[in-house]
Amino acid sequence: MLLLECPYCGVKAEETELSPGGEAHLKRFGPGSTAEEFEAYMFARKNPKGVHFERWRHAYGCGKWFLAARCTATLEVFGTYPAQTTEPPADIIDKIKAKRPDWKGWK
Amino acid sequence: MSTRLAKGGRLIDRTTAYEFSFNGKRLKGYAGDTLAAALLANDQMLVGRSFKYHRPRGIVASGAEEPNALVNMGEGGRFEPNQRVTTTELFDGLTCRSQNHWPSLELDVGVLNNYAARFLPAGFYYKTFIHPRFAWKHVFEPVIRHSAGLGKAPKEQDADRYEQAYAFCDLLVVGGGIAGLQAALVAAQAGKRVWLVEQTAHFGGRAMVDGAEIDGQPVEAWVKATLAKLEGFDNVTIRARCMAAGSYDHGYVLLDEKIADHTPGDGRPRHRLWRLRAGQIVAATGAIERPLSFAGNDIPGVMLASAVRDYVVNFAVAPGDRTVVVTNNDDAYRTAIALKQAGLEVPVILDARATANGDLPAQARALGIRVETGKAIAKVKGGKRVTAVAICAQAGQGAVQEEIACDAVAMSGGWSPVVHLWSHCGGKLTWDAAQAQFVPNREQPPRNHDGSALVVTAGTASGLLTTAEVLADATASVGGAQAPAAQGPAEAAMEPxxxxxxxxxxxxxxxxxxxxxxxxxxxxxxxxxxxxxxxxxxxxxxxxxxxxxxxxxxxxxxxxxxxxxxxxxxxxxxGTTTFRPPYTPVTLGALAGEARGEIFQPLRRSPVHDWHVSQRAYLEPVGLWQRPYCYPRPGETHEQAVHREVKNTRSNVGLLDASTLGKIIVKGPDAGKFLDMLYTNVMSTLPIGKCRYGLMCNEQGFLSDDGVVARIDEDTWLCHTTSGGSDRIHAWMEDWLQCEWWDWQVYTANVTEQFAQFAVVGPNARKVLEKLGGMDVSKETLPFMQWADGVLGGFRVRAYRISFSGELSYEIAVPASEGRAFWDALLAAGTEFGMMPYGTEGLHILRAEKGFIMIGDETDGTVIPQDLNLGWAISKKKADYLGKRGQERPYLAGTDRWTLVGLETLDGSVIEDGAYAVAPGTNANGQRNTQGRVTSTYFSPTLGKGIAMGLVKGGLARLGEVVEMTKLGGGTVQAKIVDPVFYDKEGAKQNV
Amino acid sequence: MSDAMNTRITSALGGAVASGFASIREIGPQGMITLRAKPDVKGLAAAVKAVTGTKLPEARRIEVAGDKAAGWMSPDEYLLVLPYADVAAALATLAEELAGQHHLAVDVSDARAVFRIEGADAGQVLMKLAPADLSELEPGELRRTRIAQVAGAFWADEGGFTLVCFRSVAGYVMGLLSHSAKPGSELF
CATH class of the missing domain: 1.10.10.1100 (BFD-like [2Fe-2S]-binding domain)
Structure with a gap:
């Protein structure tokens, strides 16, 4: 029962106020893309034990999608941030690097 | 025998006697007793039979760890099986029955299993599942079903109510013993929002029985004073009878508060499940004593040493007259001392250790108790009750040296810290060899959202035993500096x-x-x-x-x-097995909370729901909506009602409550562009005032929803979705607008519930509206696939000329608050034109007769629009739309897909739901090959025969071919592949 | 509004009531407008003021002025509360004030049900249904959350709370509130 702070309204929302949306920072591939690109977009998921970026919607609250960086093993949350970005913000990357020196990066 | 002592008992009130019954026998106890104490006071040591061998079983423990003494509690609506007598507070009129025996507790034929024990070894179930194969079904299972099992399942609806509540705190302290009290006090003084919960009705824990001196005063006084201090804090919430069932991610804890178990029927909720969110958790959960493994250690009368002294000290109940104590540690000497001080006999203390020279053994010896070191129990004698123990050397093979008559055995194998809450969400354990116990590994605690330790243990739960250590640990657990001073006997090391x-x-x-x-x-x-x-x-x-x-x-x-x-x-x-919640069982009622009966789930009701109910409509769930399936008249079956409704709609006029239809407004400079991405066809070019049918697919290309879109003004569209799909599609739209195309200027609003929407359908539809009077609803002013705002019968309406039936049809929306009044007005105006309401089944038949697809019938998440011959609704010109790339995948673009056809049986019968079209030959599993399946199948009242839609390999290219459709129970029926539009193929009737 | 209109306009539950340790009333019909616009849209504050008489609410706040109010629903959505009969005129005002600006204003009065939960312990009723920390609910805070199994929003005001949910589940929410307010089930 995770607790994630919605970056839009500031509510520390428990999981039942949220709906999950799977892996974050996927790049959409539409018509004209190769089979490999489409597969990566549609099916290939990281599912790491450790640092992970996820999509969550504050479904019972302000209704906004946001992104969360957390550790799937310890459930530590490194931060949440608005969904209008194609990559994690620098401050969150720095925070993860400080806490997980062995982390290989988000891509 | 076990008896009530003449004096003592710190928890009982001898001035308040309670009557209760066990297996119909009327017995007496006192206020403050647990059921276990009261049973023992009445010499009822035998309380049940074991699961497999049906061996007689007595009370072993005095708390949540009790394995044997489970009973069927209560009667009727308050019957509940598997209730622990050790944690059940006695109340006047309590009734209970022992379980897992047949025909009676005293005489149980299942005990034969005991003599067959060598045929019921470990893994018995697994072994018998395998061979001989027939034996499980015909021999073992019937026997096991008859004799196994614990309590009986309740038969009546639960008479009590339950509820849940959310709470938040900085610190949750679990356990109301001295460690928990001390931790709570330190945290409260530091200004934290503290919750302190204790699973029993009393605070103070084991220390109250075992005794100690804290801050120079007896432990009772210290506990009382500390509790009073805590109650004085506004930032402290204290709950007794409140069990922490489990700790979960980020400080989420389930607490089961047993409010009225001991006061049944007093009007309060029986249990309340707290869903607490704690910043940090202190597990001051104590420890559980371990039994010793000696022969006959399950015979009634063999109990945990701590339990024996609990019964003596707390309830003035002597489990036996002569109690042998057997131990591997100093702590159990407290039991011998307590028994002796209560005037009971302790013939011997058997200590497996070579020496026993600590404070407590010295005290026991001083009381004249015989202490034998290096000794063990070779065997306990007795059947339904201990009669004697045979003594041997611990070091040997059990050669009996002496037999001592006794009627109780108090055993202690050391203590295991209660680390459940530490372990539930990932805390690791480490083996403490000195105490032979698993203790929390403080280097690897469960983690909170910020990476800090979510749980700390305090006191005995940390593996500490003496009062001074416990209080120091509890103080440190919450960052306190000064622990109270404590005095107690020194204890020598235990030996595993x-x-x-x-x-x-x-x-x-x-x-x-x-x-x-x-x-x-x-x-x-x-x-x-x-x-x-x-x-x-x-x-x-x-x-x-x-x-x-x-x-x-x-x-x-x-x-x-x-x-x-x-x-x-x-x-x-x-290693150890995984600890999983709940710590002790939580009744299903508490987990369900308020979600029972009328409010089991959020049923959605249309603005005219009450009218449907008043007309005795047969309701069916559509998502969470309650929709009328049909409106049976007296004497009519549902089928007859549906057929009448369909025929009347085709010949006169029908009225459908379509309020549940999803309605989403999409507005903005980029709304047209957005809808062109969302739908497979082009919506941006839709002229204002017109309607267009559209399909939505997911990114894999599979059809996900459909509906009619209306262009409202230059930058506003209204999208109709399926009844079950409005929330999902609205969320889908917001997902793309927020996460992919956030620079597009588009706003959406889900206005599904703003409107009551009614379909007036049939050849007389226009006459009904004209009778109501108001706006011009003629073909010229409001042609097919257009909409208009206006007034009808004095109501502000929006009328859409759309049809899901093939008939002349208007869907008319009014504000939901006026829905009922408008519905009544329509019915009044429609009477002279033969208007009848029709339900969802009529709606389905009407659309199937026209070959219109239904999301969820013709689609199942693996069907693309092209499979349903809906290629006409897919734009060839658009470079992109959601699902376009997915549909280009070779296996979807191929020609051997199963595609939509109509199916008519040669004999006019109705194809069965879910029937497959079989193909020659069999597959690798020996099953018949298939070449298609039915997706919608009905008896058409209009055509007087069975009609169906289905997906068949080759599709309409095979028009006229006959395929075989399966039937339940074997056999097939022949069906011809036909055009799926069975009625009014030209579409003349809807376009008038 | 004519009398004829009044009799045919019914709130979701027709003004149902229940009593326990807190009292529950379904009120309405209540005028409500969903206004979607970003806070920096030109003329937004003036438009909202013209309709509700309040300033533009900050994040998670509701500004109340008599029988009107403006609440913050999300970074680009406001809830305007006003008498039911005033909605049409208010929509016209908004259209005028925000002409040319990207926005969406729509009548949702009939899509909602509104409840009053009143009494000294009214908050305890909500504590049983919503995973929100009521002790941190600030004055003038509009909390959108889950009410058992459905979406809802509430704010504290004189003598209790006002709670808004969807119309179709009004019966469900009434059931929740009356169950949670039953005598003998006080939390503290």
Missing amino acids: VWVMPQGAPIALRAKMWLDYQNDVKVSDVQLAAREGYTSVEHTKRYTTLGMATDQGKLSNINGLAVLADSLSAAIPQV
Whole structure:
């Protein structure tokens, strides 16, 4: 029962106020893309034990999608941030690097 | 025998006597008793039978760890099985019955299993599942079903109510013993928002029985004063009878508060499940004493040493007149001392250790109690009650040296910290060899959202035993500096004893119980080890050790020590099984909370729901909506009603409550562009005032929803979705607008519930609206696939000329608050034109007769629009739309897809729901090959025969071919492939 | 509004009431407008003021002025509360004030049900249904959350709370509130 702070309204929302949306920072591939690109977009998921970026919607609250960086093993949350970005913000990357020196990066 | 002592009993009130019954026998107890104490006071040691061998079982413990003494509690609507007598507070009029016996507790034929024990070894179930094959079904299962099982399932609806509540705190302290009280006090003084919960009705924990001196005063006084201080804080919430069932991610804790178990029927909720979010959790949960494994350790009268003194001190109940104490530690001497001080006999203390020279043994000796070191129990004698113990040397193989008559045995194998809350969400354990116990590894705690330790343990739960250590640990656990001073006897080291005597032969080991409830013995675990079970998790499941309702609270450590010994491995290498919530069982009522009966789920009701109910409509769920399936008249079957409704709609006029239809407004400069991405066809070019049918697909290309879109003004569209799809599609739109195209200027609003929307359908539809009067609804002013705002019968309406039936049809929307009034007005105006309401089944038949697809019938998440011959609704010009790339995948673009056809049986019968079209030959599994399946199938009242739609390989290219459709129970029916539009193929009727 | 209109306009539950340790009333019909616009849209504050008489609410706040109010629903959505009969005129005002600006204003009065939960312990009723920390609910805070199994929003005001949910589940929410307010089930 995770607790994630919605970056839009500031509510520390428990999981039942949220709906999950799977892996974050996927790049959409539409018509004209190769089979490999489409597969990566549609099916290939990281599912790491450790640092992970996820999509969550504050479904019972302000209704906004946001992104969360957390550790799937310890459930530590490194931060949440608005969904209008194609990559994690620098401050969150720095925070993860400080806490997980062995982390290989988000891509 | 077990009896009530003439004086003493710190928890009972002798001035308030209660009557209760056990197996119909009327017995007496006192206010403050637990049911276990009251049963023992009435010499009712035998309380049940074991699960597998039906051996007589007595009370072993005094708290949540009790494995044996489970009863069927209460009657009727308050009947509940498997209730622990040790944690049940006595109340006047309590009734209970023992369970798992037949025909009676005293005489149980199932005990024959006991004599057949060698045929019921570890893994019995697994072994009998395999061979001989017939034996399980015809021999073992009937026998086991008859004789096994614990309590009975309740038959009546629960008479009580339950509820849940959310709470938040900085610090949750679990356990109201001295450690918990001290931790709560320090945190409260630091200004934290504190919750303190205790699973029993009393605070103070074991220290109240065992005694100690804190801050120069007796422990009772210190507990009372500390509790009073805590109650004085506004930032402290204290709950007794409140069990912390589990700790979960980020400080989420479930607390089961037993409000009215002891005051049934007083109008309060029986249980309340708190869903608490704690910043940090202090687990001051104490420890549980371990049994010793000696032959006959399950005979009624053999109890935990701590439990024996609990009954004496708390309830003035003597479990026996002559109690032998057997131990591997100093703590159990407290039991001997308490018994002696209560005037009871302790013939001997058997201490497995070579020496016993601490403060407590000295005190026991001083009281004149015989202490034998290096000694063990070879065997307990007795059947339904202990009669004697045979004594041997711990070091040997059990050669009997002496037999001592007694009627109770108090055993202590050391203590296991209660680390459940630490372990539930990932805290690791470490083996403390000195105390032979698993204790929290503070280097690897469960983590909170910020990476800090979510749980800390305090006191005995940390593996500490003396009062001074416990208080110091509790103080430090919450960052306090100054712990109260405490005095107590020094205790010498315990010595682990896993089997008694050490070299016991198989005959003895086969009578040493590890898991009392599930009948798992030392010999079973050793057999499992010999059969190759090296993992503790596998052994647990194979032997069922620790899988009973007590979840191995007593058996776990002893069992894994035996396994480790059998594998010649160290205990930490074997490891322990996973602790999982709940700590003790939580009744289903508490988990359900308020979600029962009328408010089990949020049923959605249309603005005219009350009218449907008043007309005795047969309601069916559509998502969470309650929709009328049909409106049967007196004497009509549902089928007859549906057929009448369909025929009347085709010949006169029908009225459908379509309010549940999804309605989403999409507005903005980029709304057209957005809708062109969302739908497979082009919506941006839709002229204002017109309607267009559209399809939505997911990114894999599969059809996900459909509906009619209306262009409202230059930058506003209204999208109709399916009844079940409005929330999902609205969320889908917002997902793309927020996460992919966030620079597009588009706003959406889900206005589904703003409007009541009614379909007026049939040749007389226009006449009804003209009778109401107002806006021009003529073909010229409001042609097919257009909409207009106006007034009808004095109501502000929006009328859409759209049809899901093939008939002349208007869907008319009014504000929901006026829905009922408008519905009444329509019915009044429609009377003279033969208007009748119709339900969802009529709607389905009307659309199937026209070959219109239904999301969820013709689609199942693997169907693309092209499969449904809906290529006309897919733009060839657009570079992109959601699902376009997915549909280009070779296996979807191929020609051997199953595609939509109409199906008509040659004999006019109705094809069965879910029927397949079979193909020649069989597949690799020997099943008949298939070449299609039915998706919608009805009897058409209009055509007087069965009609169906289905997906068939080759599709309409096979028009006229006959295929075989399966029937339940075997056989097939022949069906011809036809055009799926069965009625009015030209579409003349809807366009008038 | 004519009398004829009044009799045919019914709130979701027709003004149902229940009593326990807190009292529950379904009120309405209540005028409500969903206004979607970003806070920096030109003229937004003036438009909202013209309709509700309040300033533009900050994040998670509701500004109340008599029988009107403006609440913050999300970074680009406001809830305007006003008498039911005033909605049409208010929508016209908004259209005028925000002409040319990207926005969406729509009548949702009939899509909602509104409840009053009143009494000294009214908050305890909500504590049983919503995973929100009421002790941290600030004055003038509009909390959108889950009410058992459905979406809802509430704010504290004189003598209790006002709670808004969807119309179709009004019966469900009434059931929740009356169950949670039953005498004998006080939390503290």
